[in-house]
Amino acid sequence: xxxxxxxxxxxxxxxxxxxxxxxxxxxxxxxxxxxxxxxxxxxxxxxxxxxxxxxxxxxxxxxxxxxxxxxxxxxxxxxxxxxxxxxxxxxxxxxxxxxxxxxxxxxxxxxxxxxxxxxxxxxxxxxxxxxxxxxxxxxxxxxxxxxxxxxxxxxxxxxxxxxxxxxxxx
Ligand SMILES: [Ca+2]
Numbered sequence: 317x318x319x320x321x322x323x324x325x326x327x328x329x330x331x332x333x334x335x336x337x338x339x340x341x342x343x344x345x346x347x348x349x350x351x352x353x354x355x356x357x358x359x360x361x362x363x364x365x366x367x368x369x370x371x372x373x374x375x376x377x378x379x380x381x382x383x384x385x386x387x388x389x390x391x392x393x394x395x396x397x398x399x400x401x402x403x404x405x406x407x408x409x410x411x412x413x414x415x416x417x418x419x420x421x422x423x424x425x426x427x428x429x430x431x432x433x434x435x436x437x438x439x440x441x442x443x444x445x446x447x448x449x450x451x452x453x454x455x456x457x458x459x460x461x462x463x464x465x466x467x468x469x470x471x472x473x474x475x476x477x478x479x480x481x482x483x484x485x486x
Contacts, residue, residue: 318357323364324348331355342372373469383412383473384420386462387444389482394449401486403450405460409440411470416444423464424448429456429486435463459483 388408395402438446461481465472
């Protein structure tokens with residue numbers, strides 16, 4: 317095997333030696349069918365694969381406004397009762413233009429004083445914020461770390477995070 321030929325809607329568009337391919341420059345929200353064939357080192361092309369279909373991103377994708385990142389993590393004691401503490405964590409997510417992003421699924425790990433991890437998943441509101449609360453905690457060190465952000469049409473660019481984790485000593 318030497319390379320692959322890629323067909324969109326029955327028309328040859330590209331060749332690649334990679335096992336993955338990203339198509340660009342498509343009209344927003346259009347659906348296309350794709351097939352591949354393998355070409356051997358003698359130039360003989362094999363049979364076309366079964367058809368796979370894909371839909372272009374609604375906004376075309378790829379621009380700087382289609383990225384998102386964590387603009388803030390805040391962690392505090394939201395309640396004290398006897399030996400117990402409730403620990404709250406607020407995560408704020410913005411898009412590439414710095415505007416609050418609604419509907420982002422936020423994945424967060426909270427490391428407890430005993431070193432164990434509690435994982436949370438939540439969705440941001442219209443202020444780009446989601447609050448998680450760990451109840452009946454003891455004293456010690458709590459560290460909250462955002463592990464992923466997911467929203468259709470957006471790419472999580474962790475390299476632009478203002479904060480990725482925050483620690484509170486209770
Ligand atoms: Ca902070």
